[in-house]
């Protein structure tokens with residue numbers, strides 16, 4: 001199953017907990033060993049120079065994470081819908097139109113909802129956080145027909161900005177902002193789009209119930225406390241590790257390195273290998 005050679009990497013800071021090199025190593029094994037992927041720690045002002053160095057070194061493209069997902073949009077010559085509408089890009093390629101970007105975090109949640117047969121039509125969601133991951137999650141939920149989405153953040157300004165942006169894109173979904181606390185009854189989709197459970201201890205302040213849909217963007221070896229409590233309560237859970245591998249598989253496809261076939265199977269083969277490695 002050999003495919004085109006891919007040279008790529010990840011720009012961001014901090015990258016200490018990034019599992020992306022391991023994911024792309026697994027992709028490389030699954031596709032014939034033609035993928036190289038590097039971590040490049042860099043803060044805000046260094047991004048443009050890093051991108052130029054990557055272009056000169058013949059990279060196919062790159063991923064961007066904290067703190068670059070919004071800033072990278074300004075460097076793009078062309079942005080796909082998922083990047084334009086969320087105001088953030090995490091995947092960029094050196095393409096025919098120049099720097100072309102998309103948001104595979106947002107597309108990953110859309111893919112995961114479909115894969116797991118989770119319908120969110122008309123339901124109410126509480127999304128914790130107001131950064132890039134929250135934008136991606138709210139975009140995917142609204143795109144899948146969620147009726148109401150409450151953005152719950154420590155700093156209300158960030159949530160209000162996201163509310164205004166997404167309200168324009170999805171007039172059929174009602175967006176609101178709430179304090180960072182337990183949502184009112186009836187919010188049956190609970191999404192952690194903060195680093196809680198990954199870069200800092202804790203869980204979002206909500207109590208999952210049986211039948212809820214709980215999504216964690218954060219991930220940790222062995223699972224996060226939030227998803228453990230969701231599963232124990234009988235909720236349906238979408239794991240951050242699953243989303244990580246989903247967004248990486250979609251990035252590989254954007255760079256032209258996906259060998260074709262069933263991307264869900266490819267993603268699941270890689271996820272199973274990654275889970276085994278993390279357990280070992």
Ligand code: NAP
Nearest residue numbers: 129130131132133134154155193194195198217240243244
């Ligand atoms: P970001 O743009 O920096 O936004 C983080 C958000 O979380 C902000 O609203 C921030 O609020 C809030 N926050 C930070 N620390 C908090 C705390 N201790 N308690 C409550 N809220 C807190 O980051 P991001 O890109 O959205 O990423 C968020 C998390 O998702 C990260 O851990 C990232 O690694 C993960 N992620 C995973 C995937 C995946 O594929 N699984 C994809 C994307 C992101 P303040 O402004 O108040 O600090």
